[in-house]
Structures are given as structure tokens and as C-alpha cells.
Amino acid sequence: MKLIYTGESIREAEKPYVQAPDYNGYLMQRAADALAEEAYDTLVSHGAPPHSGRVLLLVGPGNNGADTVYAGVRLHRLGYSIDAVLFDPTGRNLELIAREAGEGTRVLHTEQSLRNISDYSLIIDGILGTGARGPVRGEAGEYLGYLRSLQQLGTLPPVIACDIPSGVDSNDGTLNEPSLAAVRTVTFIGHKLPTGTGTAEHCGSIRLHTLGVPHALDNTEPALRVLETKDYRRELETPTVESHKYTRGVVGMLTGTPEYPGAALMSVHAAINTGVGMVRFGVNDEKLHALMLAHNPETVCFSGPARQQQVHAWAGGSGTTSSEPTNRYLIEAPEPAVLDAGAVDTVAEYLLTGKRLTAHKILTPHAGELQRLLAALANGLAGRWADLMQNTPAPSRDDITRQPLRWVKTAAALTGATVMLKGGYSLIASPADTVYSVRGATAWLATAGSGDTLTGILGALLAQKVAAAAQCGTPLEDDVYARVAALAVYLHGRAALASLGGRRGPVPPTRVAQSLPQAIAELLEY
Structure with a gap:
């Protein structure tokens, strides 16, 4: 498992x-060594002749600026010409250049550096680091803004970032423009928050150097967790020779309506192909039952009250509105449940009665659905909102997109549920404040019906996990629900890739569902 931390932590x-009596600055020197090594590798990989070419340093007032200066000294020793633009009102790093670099580094004004910007083989961004909040301002901000416009036109040399790209907030992952997109970010001690959120794409390839203190974060709580393949394999339940369909897990599906039958068909098909023991489908409509059995003959359809069905978990809400009566049952049922789409809107109505959910209810909103939920809670639960958020208003959809970690944690804290915020990087927050991040396998999954398929996958995995726990006689810990949700997103993505043989292109949700057995088989081989 990869652990990700805030810059502050x-x-x-x-x-x-650094406060030890015998500290001699070795962390900075090791950081400079790492930055110079990665800069050299970037230069070579981008076609610059070894030991020749020009490198531009963007030097801020703090330790990132100093790391960059020292890295420039090392690159000069390797034969590179080094120029530096300083944004340092303290003069500290100008003195450092004079003392350490001498004539090996030319200090330029911003205008001088821009005249022949295309002559540089590499730019090293060391303006701001983990202590900065908000956008880059003043002269540095204007300069970065101009460079960013060149970058968007494709005329800027490659950029590597020292620790974190300037303008990226390491405490919440927010990308504040202007900020240069890096082809590589050289980060120190531990992974920082842009890793694990959509901002990671702005950081390019992230290279971690622990600087000889690999245990520095052993007692520090991470902000995000990223499961690895071995972790997903461990979460996947597999049958034994004693297993039968009831011990394999029974999931009840309350998805779709006569108006939106596709949500029902896709979610049930995905649940079946995820390997659950039985799928019971309970939307009470004869035509929909006939359609379901024609497409998914493995399904057991029922017409009576859902409370009379014996299932290990429920999944529903896909293809419905908040007025759908079955959504209320999903919320109130004693079994764990996946609450998608219309069921998420129903959750807001439920919570406004003063009740609260628990971790075994998994909400799966996208940013727009989460915005509606939080707006309703901010208006209807003003006291609880004020206790948690003080004077912060309800977020817009753009706010959630910019600060997904903040708002998925807020949703989990307010509802008491496990909350999965779906997106290119899906974040899953437990009410105990643990958050997992799963990077989407392909942006082609952003299509109608993709969420319905994910609902079926998650419902099936949840039923299997509950059934396995029942066999062992051990209750599930709250964090398990978040990990199962992460596994669902992972398998969703792996099935998409499997459906195209590892290539890239459109991935209809039905193709994703078809490829789930292959994705699971590949995970079992790990």
C-alpha cells in the first residue's frame, strides 16, 4: 500500500x-543530489546531449529554492550551463549562489530569460514548496503565467518540479494557476497529496527519494492510501470446495425503472459477472422482469416486499430518482447497501429527519450528485454543518472538482456513511477519516451506464465480503467497506482494459461487464 501525506505532516x-544538535544540512544535500540525478536523467531522456546544454533554474526564497541552487551546482559540474531567475526578496538564495556556484550560475532578470527560452534543454521549478498556500503571486506569478502560456502552445522546454510544482497545494491537492505542468516531480521523504488526486497528472512522473530517512513517517497518519495489486488480491473473496451459492453471497438489486431499464440490465449483468453466488432483482414490473430474464437468465426476480428477501447486501438507486420508494428501503435496511444516483438524493431527505447512516452504507456520487447532497445538508442541517465547517458555505461542483479530498471527507463525516466520489481519481472516505484513492484505468469509462456497471460490481463484492464474514463469525470493521469500494473501482478499470486487449479506445459499459471474469482471473493469478 502506498501512503500519501500532507506537506504539513x-x-x-x-x-x-533538522533540529538535532548535530544536524549539518544533510537532508538538503541529499535532496540536491536526487534532484540533479533526476534532472540529468530527464535531460538525456528528452534527447539533450549528455553533459551539454542549458538549464534554467526558477529559484524561490525557501528550501526548495536552495535545493534547486545546489542541484544546479551539481549539473554545472557535469558540463551543463546554468542560468537562474530568482524570486527571493530575502536574498538568501542569491547569497547561496554567490557562495556555492560562483561563476557557474548566471543570475538573469525575467526578461533576459524569456528572450531565448527555447534554447534551454530543461527548466527546474523551485519557486514554492510544501509550505506555500494559494496561487503564486506577484512577479513570480506573472512570470509563471507567461511560461504556462508557452507550455500550452507546446513551445516551452520540459519542466521538472522540486518536491512539488509551484502553485500546487500539498495540504489539499488543489491546483492553483498559474502553475507549470511537470514531466517529472522529484519529491522527498514521502509522497505528498497531489499524488492520489487528479492534480497528479500535473506532476508528471513522480519520483520519491526518502533521503536516507525511510522511517521518518512511521508515526504519521497519511492523508490518502493507495492500494496496490497485492492488496486488491487480498480483498477479493474466492470460493472453496465447500462453497455453495448462498455462502458465495446473495446480492439484492433495486436498480432501474420501467423508464430506465438499461440501468437495471447493466448493473445486474455486472453483478453476475463479478462472481456473486446469486443476484435477486426486485423492481416490481413484469415487463422489466421479462426483459431482465431475457438478457440475464441467471437472475432471480422477485415481486414481493424487499424486506422479505434474504440477502447479504443490497445495491440500488441507479436509474432512479429520489422519489423511488425502494431507495428509502436501501437506506433503512439492516444489510449493507450500495446507494447510487437517485438513492444519494434520498439520503439527504433521510438525514434531514435527524437520523444518521453508518459505514455499511456506501454512497457512490459523482461530483454533481455530491454537490446536491452537501447543499441539502448545509441548508437543512445548519447546526451540524456549522460545527464541522464553521463559516464555509456549501461547495459548488467546481469546488468539489478542485478539492475532492476535502469534500468527500466532509460528506463521510456529515452522513456517517462510506462515501465514494467517482471520477478520474475516485476517492473513498470512511466515517473514521480513512481515505483511499483509485486512479481510473481509462478516461473512456466516462460514459452513460458506467456508474450502473460499477454499482453492480460493488454490490456483488459487498455481498461476497459479508457472506465470508458470516461464515467466519466475525463482524466487518468499518474500514473494510471503503476497501471493498476501492476493489470495485479497480476491477471496473481492469475489465475496461481487458475488453480492449490492453489497447485504448471506447469502452461501452456492457463490454466492461463482459470482461469482468477475465479481469478477476488476472487478479487471481497475481
């Missing part, structure tokens, strides 16, 4: 080292 973890 990493700075706290550094303090025992």
Missing part, C-alpha cells in the same frame, strides 16, 4: 532531524 516529521 511531512514538515513535522522532518523536525526531529
Whole structure:
């Protein structure tokens, strides 16, 4: 499992080292070594002749600026010409250049550097680091804005970032423009928050160097967790020779309506192909039942009250509105449940009665659905909202897109449920404040019906997990629901890739569902 931290928590973890009586600056020197090594590798990989070419340093006032200066000294020793533009009102790093670099580094005004910007083989961004909040301002902001416009036109040399791209907030992952997109970010001590959110794409290839203190973060709580293949394999339940359809898990599906039958067909098909023991489908409509059995003959359809069905977990809401009566049952049922689409809107109505959910209810909103939920809670639960958020108003959809970690944690805290915010990077928050991140396998999954398929996958996995726990006689811990949700997103993505043989292109949700057995088989081989 990869652990991701806020910049603030990493700075706290550094303090025992840098405040030690015998500290001699070795962390900065090791950071400079790592930055120079990665810069050299970037130069070579982008076609610059070894040991020749020009490198431009963007030097801010803090330790990132100093790391960049020292890296420039090392690159000069390798034969590169080094220029630097300083944004340092303290003069600290200008003195550092004079002392350490001498004539090996030319200090330029911004205008001078721009005259022949295309002559540089590489730019190293060391303006701001993990202590900065908000956008880059003043002269540095204007300069970065101009460079960013060149970058968007494709005329800027490659950029590598020292620790974090300037303008990216390491405490919440927000990308504040102007900010240069890096082909590589060289980060130190531990992974920082842009990793694991959509902002990671702005950071390019992220290279971690622990600087010889690999245990510095052992007692630090991560902001995000990213499961690896071995972790997903461990979460996947598999049958034994004693297994039968009831011990394999029974999931009840309350998805779709006569007006939107596709949501029902796709979600049930995905649940079946995820390997659950039985799928019971309970939307009470004869035509929909006939359609379901024609497409998915493995399904057991029922017409009576849902409470009379014996299932390990429920999944529903896909293809419905908040007025659908079955959504209320999903919320109130004693069994764990996946609450998608219309069921998420129903959750807001339920919570406004003063009730609260628990971790075994998994909400799966996209940004727009989460915005509606939080707006309803901010208006209807003003006291609880004020206790948690003080004077912060309900977010817009853009706010959620810019700060997904903040708002998925807020939703979990307010509802008491496990909340999955779907997107290119899906974030899953438990009410205990643990958050998992799963990177989407392909942007081609952003299509109608994709969420319905994911609902079926998650419902099936949840039923299997509950059934396995029942066999062992052990209750599930709250964090398990978040990990199962992460596994669902992972398998969703792997099935999409499997459906195209590893290539890229359109992936209809029905193709994703068809490829789930292959994706699961590949995971079992790991």
C-alpha cells in the first residue's frame, strides 16, 4: 500500500532531524543530489546531449529554492550551463549562489530569460514548496503565467518540479494557476497529496527519494492510501470446495425503472459477472422482469416486499430518482447497501429527519450528485454543518472538482456513511477519516451506464465480503467497506482494459461487464 501525506505532516516529521544538535544540512544535500540525478536523467531522456546544454533554474526564497541552487551546482559540474531567475526578496538564495556556484550560475532578470527560452534543454521549478498556500503571486506569478502560456502552445522546454510544482497545494491537492505542468516531480521523504488526486497528472512522473530517512513517517497518519495489486488480491473473496451459492453471497438489486431499464440490465449483468453466488432483482414490473430474464437468465426476480428477501447486501438507486420508494428501503435496511444516483438524493431527505447512516452504507456520487447532497445538508442541517465547517458555505461542483479530498471527507463525516466520489481519481472516505484513492484505468469509462456497471460490481463484492464474514463469525470493521469500494473501482478499470486487449479506445459499459471474469482471473493469478 502506498501512503500519501500532507506537506504539513511531512514538515513535522522532518523536525526531529533538522533540529538535532548535530544536524549539518544533510537532508538538503541529499535532496540536491536526487534532484540533479533526476534532472540529468530527464535531460538525456528528452534527447539533450549528455553533459551539454542549458538549464534554467526558477529559484524561490525557501528550501526548495536552495535545493534547486545546489542541484544546479551539481549539473554545472557535469558540463551543463546554468542560468537562474530568482524570486527571493530575502536574498538568501542569491547569497547561496554567490557562495556555492560562483561563476557557474548566471543570475538573469525575467526578461533576459524569456528572450531565448527555447534554447534551454530543461527548466527546474523551485519557486514554492510544501509550505506555500494559494496561487503564486506577484512577479513570480506573472512570470509563471507567461511560461504556462508557452507550455500550452507546446513551445516551452520540459519542466521538472522540486518536491512539488509551484502553485500546487500539498495540504489539499488543489491546483492553483498559474502553475507549470511537470514531466517529472522529484519529491522527498514521502509522497505528498497531489499524488492520489487528479492534480497528479500535473506532476508528471513522480519520483520519491526518502533521503536516507525511510522511517521518518512511521508515526504519521497519511492523508490518502493507495492500494496496490497485492492488496486488491487480498480483498477479493474466492470460493472453496465447500462453497455453495448462498455462502458465495446473495446480492439484492433495486436498480432501474420501467423508464430506465438499461440501468437495471447493466448493473445486474455486472453483478453476475463479478462472481456473486446469486443476484435477486426486485423492481416490481413484469415487463422489466421479462426483459431482465431475457438478457440475464441467471437472475432471480422477485415481486414481493424487499424486506422479505434474504440477502447479504443490497445495491440500488441507479436509474432512479429520489422519489423511488425502494431507495428509502436501501437506506433503512439492516444489510449493507450500495446507494447510487437517485438513492444519494434520498439520503439527504433521510438525514434531514435527524437520523444518521453508518459505514455499511456506501454512497457512490459523482461530483454533481455530491454537490446536491452537501447543499441539502448545509441548508437543512445548519447546526451540524456549522460545527464541522464553521463559516464555509456549501461547495459548488467546481469546488468539489478542485478539492475532492476535502469534500468527500466532509460528506463521510456529515452522513456517517462510506462515501465514494467517482471520477478520474475516485476517492473513498470512511466515517473514521480513512481515505483511499483509485486512479481510473481509462478516461473512456466516462460514459452513460458506467456508474450502473460499477454499482453492480460493488454490490456483488459487498455481498461476497459479508457472506465470508458470516461464515467466519466475525463482524466487518468499518474500514473494510471503503476497501471493498476501492476493489470495485479497480476491477471496473481492469475489465475496461481487458475488453480492449490492453489497447485504448471506447469502452461501452456492457463490454466492461463482459470482461469482468477475465479481469478477476488476472487478479487471481497475481
